Amino acid sequence: MAVSGSGFGALLHTWRDRLSPADAGFTASARRRAPGLRREELAQLAGLSVDYVLRLEQGRAKNPSSQVVAALARALQLSRAERDQLYRSAGLLPPQDGTVSGHVPPGIQRLTARLGDVPIGVFAADWSLVWWNVLWCALHGDPSLAPPAERNLARALFGNGLAHASMRPTRSEQGEEAFAASIVADLRDAASRYTADARLARLVHDLRETSEAFARFWSTGAAAQHTTDRKTIRHPEVGDIALDCDVLLVPGADLRLVTYTAAAGSEDAAKLDLLRTTGGRTATAAL
Structure with a gap:
């Protein structure tokens, strides 16, 4: 144009x-x-x-x-x-090949914008949150209140900064070990593909230095895949809300779409409807 x-x-x-x-x-x-x-x-x-x-x-x-x-x-x-x-x-060099991209293709943005009834977060290959919708904010808190470096799921799970402190208590049906291991496996895979990415290298270094759990998962070298999970999130407005969590990969863009849904007519669907109405007014910054 x-x-x-x-x-x-x-x-x-x-x-x-x-x-x-x-x-x-x-x-x-x-x-x-x-x-x-x-x-x-x-x-x-x-x-x-x-x-x-x-x-x-x-x-x-x-x-x-x-x-x-x-x-x-x-x-x-x-x-x-x-x-x-x-x-x-702006006088800046565009992101270079060989580094993790946070670019969300227009088609993916149009798709996610039309799914306003579902909490959706879009993550880059290093699990940095790069896009989210209003209902994601209502469920997890507004990510824009946190510095960009803290909008990272790995830092929320294993770090000791704002991302970790503001993450809402969450239980995974698959077990916390399985979920954590899958995130570390993703980072290990990303590190092998994006060898020139200084931000990713710094993230891995920081977490290996500060988290025994991260260092343990990293040292095993085990592969771990994401599967459909059921997560119970403790929300300050609606209490515990159990939702199906799916991770969808975007071919060619190396992005992960994370969605939360509830069966129609269920108590958890009613709680999600309430958050859709209120916007989670008591929310604080979180992933």
């Missing part, structure tokens, strides 16, 4: 105008004066303040970080080529 300007702010504005609210998970109303996303909707999707997005578009905010650019690229549902253009317009 041709754009009216090549500067960072011009690209943001043009691509915001292009994106359909429905494709981003918003309800379009007759009162909209423009077809694209509102500035506050882009800010919400990217986990940024409306004022900061405005200053970026107007060129008053300079030198956005790579984390900010990545969040905006995901929120705008850019193609890989467009994402790279946005990085370059």
Whole structure:
């Protein structure tokens, strides 16, 4: 798509105008004066303040970080080529081959945006949370309240920082050992494929140094696959809620879609409906 300007702010504005609210998970109303996303909707999707997005578009905010650019690229549902253009317009090198990508293809974002009745989180190969919907926030807490480095499931399970402290108590039907082992096996596989990724190497180093359990699972070298699991999450608003948890792989993108569902008519489905209505108002930041 041709754009009216090549500067960072011009690209943001043009691509915001292009994106359909429905494709981003918003309800379009007759009162909209423009077809694209509102500035506050882009800010919400990217986990940024409306004022900061405005200053970026107007060129008053300079030198956005790579984390900010990545969040905006995901929120705008850019193609890989467009994402790279946005990085370059910000004076940054685009993510290089051989490193873990947090890019979520537009088709996957449209799919997940249409599944608003299901809590969905999208994770990169290093189990960093890169996309989530409103119901995920209601169930687990708002990830945007945590620094990007702490939005990582491995850090939540094995670390000693904010991710671990804010993770809601969860019981796994498969057993905590099996689930933890599968996450470590995924990281071991990712480390063998993304040898140039410094962030992944630092994550593995940190967890091997600080977690005996992680170091034990890592040293075994055992493979462990994800299977359908039933997890009971202790929620501050609805109490214990038992949900089926599935991990779906995205071919060609090395992403993991994590979904939570409940059988129609069940008590747990009613609790999920309540969270859908209330938005989990008592939620704090968590994975």
